[in-house]
Structure formats: structure tokens, C-alpha cells
Amino acid sequence: MLSNIFDSILTDSVFTGSTFALATITAIICGTIIASTYMIKNRYSKSLVITLVLLPAIVELVIILVNGNLGAGIAVAGAFSLVRFRSTPGSGQEITSIFLAMAVGLATGMGYIGIAFVFTLVISAVNLILSMMNLTQEGNGFRVLKITIPENLDYEGRFEDIFERYLKNYEYEEVRTTNMGSLYKITLGVVLKDGMSSKEMMDELRTRNGNLDISLSRRTFGTDSI
Secondary structure, three states: OHHHHHOOOOEOOEOOHHHHHHHHHHHHHHHHHHHHHHHHHOOOOHHHHHHHHHHHHHHHHHHHHOOOOHHHHHHHHHHHHHHHHHOOOOOHHHHHHHHHHHHHHHHHHOOOHHHHHHHHHHHHHHHHHHHHOOOOOOOOOEEEEEEEEEOOOOOOOOOHHHHHHHEEEEEEEEEEEEOOOOEEEEEEEEEEOOOOOHHHHHHHHHOOOOOOOEEEEOOOOOOOOO
């Protein structure tokens, strides 16, 4: 019985009306599960949710239409490759969900609806568990510190003693000029020590950079807005 889950519903690789309807319904259900899982712990847009729901069924139809036709398969592959030129950069979670939706569409298009359904449940569950885990420093005080200094101020070694007192760790990420080259803007990724005051740290930094702009913020990622 369990082995039947991994069998194709097709007979001689031919779709009938009933098998096509079953594969399409399975693709839409799997797409809904993928979209629902993505919505739990991520920021999302309406367009992305609709895409994740419908993409498996669309890919399924494409696979059915090009089944056994090499020329059509090459043409469709070329058409799919153009999608990346019309897409904005997305987060890793978005890309993973889209690839999962495409994989489900491939499976249902070949008649393996059991594999598609089980794979969707397993990957969605693992994705949800990993999303709920604190795997990085993002939830543990990670911040972006930006310090503006005059061009004649040597920033190397200028702030390290303050960093050692207030920060658990820090890393220089970017140094660039601004205001027609008269100022430097330093960007660091930092993690505050437990119980340390960010205001006191910024007050001390202001005495070293000539009271120019200083900002301390959370890192923002390029995700769809709700």
C-alpha cells in the first residue's frame, strides 16, 4: 500500500480527464500548503502568495504538453529562462518556496501525485521548523552601526576601545565617501553585549567623530511587503 504512493497515476504515460483533474487538484493543494507555510514566518505580498498557489498547476500543464516532445521541451526551457530577467531580487525563502512549487509541478505533471504531496508536507514542515529556530544572531541583538567621520580623521583604531566595552562582536562591512568626499561613512555589523546601553555607546562615539551623524538600526532584508 505504501509503495503505491510512489507510483505514477498514468497508464502508458497518457493523461485522461480524471487523471488530469486529480493531478491539477493535487498541484493546487500542494501550492496552497507551500504558500500557507511561507506566510507563517515571513513577510509576503498578495502576488507572491498567488504565485506559490498557482505555480505548481501551471508547471504541471507545461510538463504534460511537452511530454515526449524534445523540441517543445527546449522551447519551454528557453521561455522559463527569461523569467529571471523580469523578476526582482528575492530573499532565500522566496526562492526556496518558488523552486519547491516548481518541483511539485514537475512531479504532478509526470503523474507522481503521491510523491508531490508527501514531499510538500515534509519540506514545508522542515522549512517551518528551521524558520522558528534562532540560527543566527539576527534575533540576538544584531544591529547595523553607521558612523560619519570627517575626511581628515583616521578611523582605524579610533573607536575600537569603545567597541570592546559595549559590543559582543563587530565587523567592518563598508567604508565609503560622502558629501563630495569631505566625509567618510563607516558601516559595521555589531552585536551589543547584554545589558549595555546603546545610548551611552553612541554618546561616546559622538565625542570621537566630531558630533557627526551616527545611526544604529536593525538590518533590513529585501522582502515583499504585506
